[in-house]
Amino acid sequence: MSNHSKHPDKARIGITLGDINGIGPEVTIKALRDNRLLNYITPVIYGSTKVLSYYRKALKIEDFNYTQVKDDGKFQSRKVNVINCWNEMIEIKTGEVTPEGGKASFNALEKATAHLKEGYIDALVTAPINKDNIQNDNFKFAGHTEYLTSKFGAEDSLMFMTTENLKIGVVTGHLPLKDVSKKLNKDLLLKKYSIMEQSLINDFGIMKPKIAILGLNPHAGENGLLGKEENELIIPVINKLKNEGKLVYGPFPADGFFGKNDYSKFDAVLAMYHDQGLIPFKTLAFENGVNFTAGLPIIRTSPDHGTAYDIAGKNIASASSMLHAIYMAKDICTIHEDRKEMAGESKS
Known part of the structure; x- marks a missing residue:
């Protein structure tokens, strides 16, 4: 696994939006709206600026800002970075299960996984997917866990x-x-x-x-x-x-x-x-x-809830679990970095 741009101190945390008709986009926006988080991590959202713009407007969340990134790994510190993972217009149908929603969630996951493999990001936080509509020729898995285990060649x-x-x-x-x-x-x-x-x-x-x-x-x-x-x-x-x-x-x-x-x-x-x-x-x-x-060569966390279609778009979803998932990814990054440094010191 290569690391293209060694980060000085802040972990670059990739976040996939999950199913765009569920609460993934909402809890992501709510978790990242507090700018203090940017002192500790560089967030990189994998999804679409159009989806974020739609939910920011629908939820009337004015204090959430982001910057679009076109080049792999060229992330801005102290900004919420967004990578567009599809170009076509996808209609958002809040609270509904749609084939387009599944395709979008897969595209975001695939791009984020590629970046994780390349070392552009240090950890991945996945917002919830619908395990049914995401299924395709490249995703025949029961969920994120099984997909990532296979992608990173882990035995288990x-x-x-x-x-x-x-x-x-x-x-x-x-x-x-x-x-x-x-x-x-x-x-x-x-x-x-x-x-x-x-x-x-x-x-x-x-x-x-x-x-x-x-x-x-x-x-x-x-x-x-x-x-x-x-x-x-x-x-x-x-x-x-x-x-x-x-x-x-x-x-x-x-x-x-x-x-x-x-x-x-x-x-x-x-x-x-x-x-x-x-x-x-x-x-x-x-x-x-x-x-x-656990058991993968990469760091992956996620909130402990599902897509929650019944409350999607109603501005009542709590971002607490998503926020904890982001902080845990950052903490594990820190523990790994400290361990590497200690191993380096003991060798020298």
């Missing part, structure tokens, strides 16, 4: 929902519930655990992470009465990791674990399937939660 990745004091990863992500048990095996569990542990160390600076692992079945299987996955799969993996000196605990029944606030005793929690991890996460941290894709 982890959907890692994060806040300051709550971090939950899922062993199986976008998968029908009936397939979860078939997909689970010791190798997958060990792989996801390893990605989580490495991410906590490398991306969040937690040197000896303490990780909780949830059971799959009600009451964590009740000694085999309510399912065999705990005894045959999860407990052997936990024992293996403990023997290697890892601070790993479980399997915990998910309901009591969150009900009794046990999650606060751990640096992170590994859940077995999507809703087991995301329901408690969104209940506890919806406003400031961030979805981070």
Whole structure:
């Protein structure tokens, strides 16, 4: 990965607008309207100045300004930079699912991904897409996570929902519930655990992470009465990791674990399937939660909400999660830079 213009201090954060008929453009505008953010990052929006202009007017947000960038990597510091990712006129139909909306969200993602590969930007924040209308010959994925994992040739990745004091990863992500048990095996569990542990160390600076692992079945299987996955799969993996000196605990029944606030005793929690991890996460941290894709050679975060068509264009969407996603991308950039500098010093 080349780095065309080494930035002096500020991370260049790419932001894709997502589905232009959802709340992506609105939360992006609201997150970036406060100029103080420009002291810390150089934002680069991938989408369209026409879309931003439309929403700025529709939402009556006067204090949001941006500059259009035509040359790759020639971003202006202390400005919100915008790259037009399509030329044709696309009609905005707020709150509707349209083929054009899907095409636009793909074009923005593709351009941003290319820039990330080239090193023009340091991290990527993705506003929500519609996983249905974005599908095309070049996008046959369940979502951003799977697309980026494939694009950057990573062996695997982890959907890692994060806040300051709550971090939950899922062993199986976008998968029908009936397939979860078939997909689970010791190798997958060990792989996801390893990605989580490495991410906590490398991306969040937690040197000896303490990780909780949830059971799959009600009451964590009740000694085999309510399912065999705990005894045959999860407990052997936990024992293996403990023997290697890892601070790993479980399997915990998910309901009591969150009900009794046990999650606060751990640096992170590994859940077995999507809703087991995301329901408690969104209940506890919806406003400031961030979805981070761990295990990739690049930094990617996103807000923890979807396109929210029902409230799109009504000026009621909160930018809190988007703002947290931008700040987290910046913080991880800083941790990586510090680590590189320390590695350089130790070599010399």
